[in-house]
Amino acid sequence: MDATRLARPAGAATPDLPALARKYRTLAELRAAREDAAAAGQDRFEGEALAARGRAFREIARAFPGALRELEVTHTAMLRAKAARVEAAASGEGLAPWIAVVWDFHAMLRELLALRRFLRADPGCSAEALRAHHAGLPDAGAMITDAAAARGDPGRPPRGPLLALVWPALARRHGVDEAQARAMVFGPVE
Secondary structure, X not given: XXXXXXXXXXXXXXXXXXXXXXXXXXXXXXXXXXXXXXXXXXXXXXXXXXXXXXXXXXXXXXXXXOHHHHHHHOOHHHHHHHHHHHHHHHHHHOOOHHHHHHHHHHHHHXXXXXXXXXXXXXXXXXXXXXXXXXXXXXXXXXXXXXXXXXXXXXXXXXXXXXXXXXXXXXXXXXXXXXXXXXXXXXXXXX
C-alpha cells in the first residue's frame, strides 16, 4: 500500500463512548468467567456456555477488531477499570488520550478488514469500484484516504498482518511512537 495515502483526515470521528464501554464490560465478563472457571479447575467451557461465548467473541470481534487480543492480555480488573474510565468520559469527565487511540485502532482495523474482504472477493475490480466500495464503508477514511491509490499492487489485498499497517498510522495520528500506541491500546489506564 502507498504510505502517502495512509493518513487519517482531519475530521476524525468522535469515539462512541457507550459502545466502547460495552466492549470493555463484555470483555471483563468473558475474562472473569474464564478466570472463575480456571480457579474451579475447569479448563474449558461446554454446551450452551461454550456456544454463548462463541457468539460473544464473534460479535465483539466484528464490532471491535483486535479486542480479542485485549481479552488475552488484560486481566478482569483492568478491563473493568477501562470500562469505568470510558463511562466517566461519557459522563463528561474528559476524554483520556488512550480512549481516542483505542477507538482509532478499532476503526482502522475495521476499514482495512472490509477492504481486504472486498478485494479478496473481487481481486480484479476497477479502481472506480474500489473507491465506490470504500466510500460506502462506515469507517472510510479512518486510515486510508484513497483505497484505490493505496492498493499498491493491482489486484492484491494488503498482505501480512494488518497491524503492521495500523501501528505506524496510529502513532502518526496521535503523535506518539508505536510502542506508546500499543501501550495505550493494550496497557493499563492512566
